[in-house]
Amino acid sequence: MTIQFNDETFRDDYSFYNSERAIKRFPFPFHEDSYMYSVNMEQHRGGPKDSVYEKRFDVDEHYVSEMRDRAMVLADDPLRCQSLPHMTLAGWDLLELIMVSKSEDYPDLFELHRDGNKWRWINKPLGIDDSFVFLDEATLPYGPMEYITRQAQGDFCVLDQRDDNLWMDAGMVTTQADWSLDFDIGMNFFEWHAPVPLAHEKGIFVRALKFLLNIQQGAPARRLNWTMTVNPLLDTSPENYHKWGIQKTTLTPENIGAKQHLRVELQTFFRLPRSNALVFPIRCYLCSFQDLMTVPKWGRRLHRVVRDLPDELATYKGFIDNRPMMLDYLKNFDDGLPTSAGIWPDLETEPALET
């Protein structure tokens, strides 16, 4: 299958859009009609054909434009990509993982040719054809982590494992849900999650850490997380919050369907072979409310989840002020019928909206 890459923007005029295919494969994050934190981990060993779970690193129609947006963020603020000195080997591990995965999973788009340490990497969508020496930094235009993550959608946190903890010691973070790599770099698992409400008390992070420390090579894991974003803005960073925060106040009953986006993170976790680091890709998918409402099951469910979410979570996720307007919109898509279990759209089996 050949992907048609969109020519679109995630800022200014926000020309981002999802095709019908992209809407149907959107990783809707609610498997039931309510939401609370949980350690919702599962093995990352493929998934339904054409779903975002199918490949190790999903490449979709937004790839080329997302990489263009990342380059703009980095030009404005190079501190979005940092690696503490002991993390370079993990960067090479990550480069290898992504190059091998993408060339195997998308042979029409990416090629990797290896002759000992002499490697040649061809990235057709981005027009890259580079030869370099594996483990020799001088042969790449950037450090290994930066080089490969300028060519891979989603943020990447590279976590060192020591003292029975994980340490945020390197990362490429340009599409984040309001946290700062520059501030959090060097923190351990509990410290960088410190601002999250409720989850510490529920023991979520203790259990999640235990799970993550034991992830083995070749047995990656995944989970979904979510928040809300007004406009399809990838760079919802705290660094730029003083510029984008005001956009949250631009919602009206007329534009909310188009402007309000559900923001979903597909988080995956891979053990890296040489460094024993853990790489934590956080892939962001955006979908407007009006596009989500084309799936009747999702319309019913999103209304119920947003309506019943505890205030602490709506505050933490930054949409408590807009929640009444969201509910006024979403209630039109909830006819009270039951919904099928699981996240999938079930378009063939779920009834159309009763009006």
Next chain:
Amino acid sequence: MSKFTFPESIRSRPIYGTLEARVGPAHLLVADAHGAEAILDVATPQMMEKAHIIYIPKGEDYEDKLRALKPASFYSGPSYPAAEPRLRKALADAKMGLQVYLAGTEGLMGQAQNAAMAAGIPHTAIQTEHRGSIARRMQCVHCKGITEEVETDPFVCSHCGLNLFVRDHYSRRLAAYQGVRVDAEDPGNVPTPKGIYE
């Protein structure tokens, strides 16, 4: 001066203890202002024979009392930045087993801890005791500038001039708390500043 009891907070926020004398071949004690009281409390004649005290008085009158402890080496300086080269030299010269004691304001302890960590001492091996001012060292997440001695929430960033609210989220690497624009979603609507723990 009585010790301030910090309210319970999030996991990234530092927790300070009470200095206790530990066995070691050498002792490095760094304090500012009322932190001197913690040194006076913990000092023993045996410790002082192998002690290096670095003190920043900030107008407080403890220098003579500290000198009277007769540490092997004593320094009193006008500011942390002025004292830092000496601190880094002491850490670079340190041998295995050096005991590090930090006392005083959060800004002083955070920065000195940072210097000790850069010298290879794990932060968990460094003792700290808070004394004196509860002002915070704040990083503006927007412009990255550090504002020292912040006593109110919100406050004005001394670099970019934005009105920032004071978070409890703390970075050891920066030795600072995070400040975030308070009126981003309603420009000009800045709450009246109040004391951080009020």
